[in-house]
Amino acid sequence: MRSVRVGIIGLGNVGSGTLSILTENAEQIAGKLGFRLSVRAVCSRSVHSKELPQLSTDVLKTSDWREVVSHPEVDVVAELVGGTGVAREIIDGAIAHRKSVVTANKELMAQCGAEIWDRAIKARINLAMEASVAGGIPIHAVLREGISGDRVRALYGILNGTCNYILTEIEKRGASFDEVLAEAQRLGYAEADPGMDVDGFDASSKLALLAALAFGHRITPSDIYTEGIRRVTAVDFRYAHQLGHTIRLIGAARETSDGLLLSVRPSLIPQDTILAGVRGSYNAVWVSGHFGGDTFYYGRGAGPHPTGVAIVSDLMRVAREIRCGSPERVSPFAHQRLGDHKPIPVERSHSAYYLRFRVEDGPGIIAKLAGVLSDQKISLDAVLQLPQQNWRDLPFVITVEPTSEQSIRDAIAEISKLHFLLEPPVAMPMEKPL
Ligand SMILES: NC(=O)c1ccc[n+]([C@@H]2O[C@H](COP(=O)([O-])OP(=O)(O)OC[C@H]3O[C@@H](n4cnc5c(N)ncnc54)[C@H](OP(=O)(O)O)[C@@H]3O)[C@@H](O)[C@H]2O)c1
Structure with missing residues (x-):
């Protein structure tokens, strides 16, 4: 049976992890699909100087993403560049050429994912974004399909591994925020410019996506009250422990009689709650359903391989859809159309x-x-x-x-x-x- 052919744009952390899984796990993947998922093109600005896994000689290696999105033998484009500039052009270009798209881009999808999805439907292609939230936890699949029969009442998440690492190190060692941040940067857990993480914006993009899937509203990060962790100190943990609590950066989306309350902020949570046991760079999401009650999901929030697994699994799902000719079988936002969201102020x-x-x-x-x-x-x-x-x-x-x-x-x-x-x-x- 003919393979489904993939073009990968972006060969950084996520792109390299994805490529290594696609090559090292090719037989398992083919066994599960019943056909091969083959890499047809790879692209990054410095592709020619990168050490890549052994690829067949007919694989296109290019630094120009346009050659990938317009390639006649590419069925699915994986956008693994990030940001809202060139990534948007890549996705628009892929849709214009009627290629299905898999992306890990929380920032772009949180800002204008619903609009991109509308265009994907019109072009009759698939759009998948599992890796955009909590890398290694298949939380999109859970909300989209696993518990889609339920009505979500509340969702709480530890959605930023850098913040969780910093908070749990402050808790463990009594060190200061600045000291732990500098160490996290040395170890590669935090970016040189840590603002997106420690000021809560990364978690806010992820919560916007999860809340859209869970509640069916068109939610953007600007609808979410966001506060970072810079002011949390070791003393706060000592007091929190006295109160039987700990501190985590919690992303919360809760249904209230006024509407949906959305926030990302450092919060005290009881030490005996399951979320309190989430330490280091791990992520977790807890979902409370009207009918099914509570479910909890835990795993790595980032990293080349955990995120690569999410990308490859999306590629497999999209490949199956391409084979069945069913472009919009399940919306990536778990709802066929998203309704307008009326933000309610956090003051309530x-x-x-x-x-x-x-x-x-x-x-x-x-x-x-x-x-x-x-x-x-x-x-x-x-x-x-x-x-x-x-x-x-x-x-x-x-x-x-x-x-x-x-x-x-x-x-x-x-x-x-x-x-x-x-x-x-x-x-x-x-x-x-x-
Ligand atoms: N890192 C994680 O663990 C993680 C987890 C979940 C989701 N994500 C998301 O995954 C995406 C990628 O993240 P990452 O950490 O892999 O980023 P990264 O390491 O910075 O890699 C970005 C890649 O994009 C390439 N690139 C940038 N501009 C390009 C252009 N104009 N044309 C072609 N290639 C271009 C870069 O090329 P060069 O290498 O040649 O410069 C690089 O290979 C982001 O949306 C991120 O939010 C990341």
């Missing part, structure tokens, strides 16, 4: 909060803080202070009973005017996921 969310203060010591501080909180009708739950040597710099914590984000913000605005504060307070919600 409701939870208990952890508030950490650094103050210049003096009389009546707790009473003043309690007064401001009480003016906002916020009830104190506990006041905690670790033994401290430096009396002029006293980080201590107040936890409060469930209240609205709006009340917390109003209280913090008032508290920030108080003269004894050495820095703005840190506020984190205390989530109660699985």
Whole structure:
């Protein structure tokens, strides 16, 4: 039976992992498909100086992606370049030439994936993007097909391996954020410019995609309240442990009576929840369904091989669809059409909060803080202070009973005017996921 032929554009981390799986695992893949998945073209700017696996002599090696998307013998294009510039041109070019597309590009798909999908339908080609969220966890397949009979109520995820590595190292060793970030950069776990990761934007793109699949809305990262992990310290973990909690960067999408609440932010979660056990660079997604209840998915969020497996599995799925001539059998967004999303402000969310203060010591501080909180009708739950040597710099914590984000913000605005504060307070919600 004739093979389905693949063109790979981008031979970096993901492209090289994909290529090595396609070559080293070719027999297994052919055994599962009943036909071969063959590499017909590979492309990167520096393709001619790259060390590539042994490829047959008729494989096109080019630095011009246009030669791949227009190649008459390429059936599927894998866009593994990333970003929203040339990657968009590649995908548009592939669709214009009626090639199916597999991509790992969360940024582009979160920004304009629904629009790309509309064009893919019109061109009667397949679009697949499993690797765009939580690399090695087949979470798209789960939401698209595995639990598509359910109605999702809430979804919580640890979606950025760099942040999770940094947070769990701070927790384990009591090191500072800057120290752990520098080490993560040395080890290759964090980019030279870490902003996309540590400021929460990468997780926000991933949550936008997962929430679109789970709830059927057209969601973009700008609809998501996003906060990074730069202000989390070892002291926060010591207090969190005293409270029976830990801290993770949590992406949350929750159905409420007002609509869908979306946020990515560092949050306290109980130590006995399954999400708290996700350490290092691992990712996890917990989904709560109206009918099926809770399900949990865990695995590597990135890396050439885990992500390569997601790409190759998408290529296999698309190859089967090409063989069956069924371009839009299952939408990559799990819904045939996405509905418009009406964002609701995060200020309407409701939870208990952890508030950490650094103050210049003096009389009546707790009473003043309690007064401001009480003016906002916020009830104190506990006041905690670790033994401290430096009396002029006293980080201590107040936890409060469930209240609205709006009340917390109003209280913090008032508290920030108080003269004894050495820095703005840190506020984190205390989530109660699985
Ligand atoms: N890294 C991960 O573990 C991971 C996990 C999940 C998803 N993703 C996503 O996968 C995609 C690729 O990530 P990556 O980490 O593999 O990136 P990467 O290592 O930077 O690789 C990018 C590749 O694209 C090539 N490229 C860039 N501009 C090009 C152009 N104009 N024409 C042809 N080739 C071009 C580069 O070529 P040269 O090498 O010749 O410069 C390089 O081979 C991104 O969308 C990323 O978000 C990555």
